[in-house]
Amino acid sequence: xxxxxxxxxxxxxxxxxxxxxxxxxxxxxxxxxxxxxxxxxxxxxxxxxxxxxxxxxxxxxxxxxxxxxxxxxxxxxxxxxxxxxxxxxxxxxxxxxxxxxxxxxxxxxxxxxxxxxxxxxxxxxxxxxxxxxxxxxxxxxxxxxxxxxxxxxxxxxxxxxxxxxxxxxxxxxxxxxxxxxxxxxxxxxxxxxxxxxxxxxxxxxxxxxxxxxxxxxxxxxxxxxxxxxxxxxxxxxxxxxxxxxxxxxxxxxxxxxxxxxxxxxxxxxxxxxxxxxxxxxxxxxxxxxxxxxxxxxxxxxxxxxxxxxxxxxxxxxxxxxxxxxxxxxxxxxxx
Amino acid sequence: xxxxxxxxxxxxxxxxxxxxxxxxxxxxxxxxxxxxxxxxxxxxxxxxxxxxxxxxxxxxxxxxxxxxxxxxxxxxxxxxxxxxxxxxxxxxxxxxxxxxxxxxxxxxxxxxxxxxxxxxxxxxxxxxxxxxxxxxxxxxxxxxxxxxxxxxxxxxxxxxxxxxxxxxxxxxxxxxxxxxxxxxxxxxxxxxxxxxxxxxxxxxxxxxxxxxxxxxxxxxxxxxxxxxxxxxxxxxxxxxxxxxxxxxxxxxxxxxxxxxxxxxx
Numbered sequence: 001x002x003x004x005x006x007x008x009x010x011x012x013x014x015x016x017x018x019x020x021x022x023x024x025x026x027x028x029x030x031x032x033x034x035x036x037x038x039x040x041x042x043x044x045x046x047x048x049x050x051x052x053x054x055x056x057x058x059x060x061x062x063x064x065x066x067x068x069x070x071x072x073x074x075x076x077x078x079x080x081x082x083x084x085x086x087x088x089x090x091x092x093x094x095x096x097x098x099x100x101x102x103x104x105x106x107x108x109x110x111x112x113x114x115x116x117x118x119x120x121x122x123x124x125x126x127x128x129x130x131x132x133x134x135x136x137x138x139x140x141x142x143x144x145x146x147x148x149x150x151x152x153x154x155x156x157x158x159x160x161x162x163x164x165x166x167x168x169x170x171x172x173x174x175x176x177x178x179x180x181x182x183x184x185x186x187x188x189x190x191x192x193x194x195x196x197x198x199x200x201x202x203x204x205x206x207x208x209x210x211x212x213x214x215x216x217x218x219x220x221x222x223x224x225x226x227x228x229x230x231x232x233x234x235x236x237x238x239x240x241x242x243x244x245x246x247x248x249x250x251x252x253x254x255x256x257x258x259x260x261x262x263x264x265x266x267x268x269x270x271x272x273x274x275x276x277x278x279x280x281x282x283x284x285x286x287x288x289x290x291x292x293x294x295x296x297x298x299x300x301x302x303x304x305x306x307x308x309x310x311x312x313x314x315x316x317x318x319x320x321x322x323x324x325x326x327x328x329x330x331x332x333x334x335x
Numbered sequence: 336x337x338x339x340x341x342x343x344x345x346x347x348x349x350x351x352x353x354x355x356x357x358x359x360x361x362x363x364x365x366x367x368x369x370x371x372x373x374x375x376x377x378x379x380x381x382x383x384x385x386x387x388x389x390x391x392x393x394x395x396x397x398x399x400x401x402x403x404x405x406x407x408x409x410x411x412x413x414x415x416x417x418x419x420x421x422x423x424x425x426x427x428x429x430x431x432x433x434x435x436x437x438x439x440x441x442x443x444x445x446x447x448x449x450x451x452x453x454x455x456x457x458x459x460x461x462x463x464x465x466x467x468x469x470x471x472x473x474x475x476x477x478x479x480x481x482x483x484x485x486x487x488x489x490x491x492x493x494x495x496x497x498x499x500x501x502x503x504x505x506x507x508x509x510x511x512x513x514x515x516x517x518x519x520x521x522x523x524x525x526x527x528x529x530x531x532x533x534x535x536x537x538x539x540x541x542x543x544x545x546x547x548x549x550x551x552x553x554x555x556x557x558x559x560x561x562x563x564x565x566x567x568x569x570x571x572x573x574x575x576x577x578x579x580x581x582x583x584x585x586x587x588x589x590x591x592x593x594x595x596x597x598x599x600x
Contacts, residue, residue: 276433
């Protein structure tokens with residue numbers, strides 16, 4: 001088949017999957033709700049329990065999962081391309097370490113403030129993530145090098161540093177605090193209000209368009225910095241803007257959900273194996289596929305282990321790793 | 336008309352490496368077909384990279400059509416000057432077509448798609464470099480010589496005024512070495528492209544190029560028509576190899592290296 005047609009077909013399939021997940025997953029859960037009742041317009045919404053569950057509990061969570069998965073998968077694509085490293089993920093430059101540190105500090109110090117609907121943990125996590133990325137940039141600009149190796153090393157060093165601080169906080173915390181910290185660190189999704197979803201989706205939409213506008217430059221950069229320069233890419237500008245955008249998107253999401261593992265690493269690779277490395281298709285496919293994947297994982301995590309739920313971060317790895325391995329073997333057997 | 340004007344150019348790498356280029360002066364006319372020859376470490380590749388703007392000179396200046404290269408924006412520069420480096424594997428392989436498409440990047444706006452004209456330019460470049468048949472294959476699966484031809488096609492897709500090549504024949508088989516020099520020659524003849532090629536191929540350079548610049552240790556040793564530059568004595572002093580010069584029936588010289596052992600006797 002014509003390769004451009006393959007890429008287009010996969011993109012359309014992923015879009016269908018995304019829509020099915022968006023419309024289908026709110027119906028799945030411990031309480032069964034009926035399709036007819038949800039959209040019954042003559043019952044006042046306050047008395048319509050099914051509609052309450054569908055919209056306020058499940059749909060908001062599904063939307064958060066779709067946005068979070070999309071953001072992390074996109075950021076994964078960007079970090080892998082710019083750092084030219086298949087092992088890179090949205091957390092490689094310290095976002096996870098910084099936000100975790102912020103969150104555990106908020107829990108440890110017992111802050112109980114909230115700002116425009118966001119909790120202290122969320123706010124601290126966001127600030128922590130920005131601080132970590134800021135440190136990586138400061139290091140890179142002091143060294144006057146935005147080369148992949150410099151950024152990678154700076155990012156890993158800063159991640160380890162913050163992880164050590166997280167462990168220290170965990171060690172001195174009491175039992176309930178330690179439980180909250182653990183819960184946050186695994187990464188989980190919660191019900192949030194539609195106002196926050198709205199703000200988040202505007203941020204994600206803008207970020208995604210910026211990244212998509214760089215897709216040709218990313219093709220060139222992922223092939224090599226010298227090649228990119230020779231073909232007219234202002235490499236430093238593209239590296240800084242794309243990493244900054246991807247980091248901001250990840251920070252915003254991680255502040256709400258905690259560092260959910262594997263989505264940002266595995267989803268890009270699944271699509272790389274399927275359609276290749278053309279970022280004009282890889283970015284939208286990963287965004288839609290990442291959103292759908294995280295939502296499916298979260299639906300499993302919240303539905304089948306009643307009365308409790310399992311943090312989704314456990315499932316992304318438990319489901320994602322076999323899928324990746326299957327693809328790896330499948331591709332090898334095809335030659 | 337002068338295309339490249341290199342004035343008093345100096346360069347060294349930041350690390351403590353002994354290599355340096357020192358006060359190089361060179362001017363290349365529009366439409367000239369020039370070869371850089373010299374032993375490893377002579378500075379051929381470095382000079383090429385300075386001329387494309389991939390490296391920044393320590394002092395001195397490079398003018399392109401009278402304008403300082405440092406004042407030309409990267410995208411504008413890529414519309415005029417194309418560069419072919421030696422090929423390496425890509426961490427995230429692209430298809431041959433996707434790589435050749437990259438050559439159109441400088442001509443496209445942020446969200447602009449390739450037009451029919453862009454596509455036909457790519458198609459022509461692929462066919463000219465004899466890589467059309469595997470346009471849908473992954474770059475990393477190709478042999479070294481095939482990769483080199485794909486990179487040349489990608490450079491030609493830039494429809495450049497000047498084409499700079501760094502040892503392009505290195506991993507090519509005999510047929511494609513000859514073919515590459517013929518492509519260069521044709522482009523030069525039909526479209527008046529300025530070509531600068533760093534190479535070790537004495538005989539191909541002698542046969543196809545208009546002018547040779549012989550370099551050693553970051554300095555220009557000789558510069559002129561191939562027949563004037565390539566003498567057995569000079570080849571021995573610069574390249575450190577004794578050669579026999581054989582003449583064919585058209586009085587064209589061919590250089591055959593003598594065995595080092597035999598030379599010592």
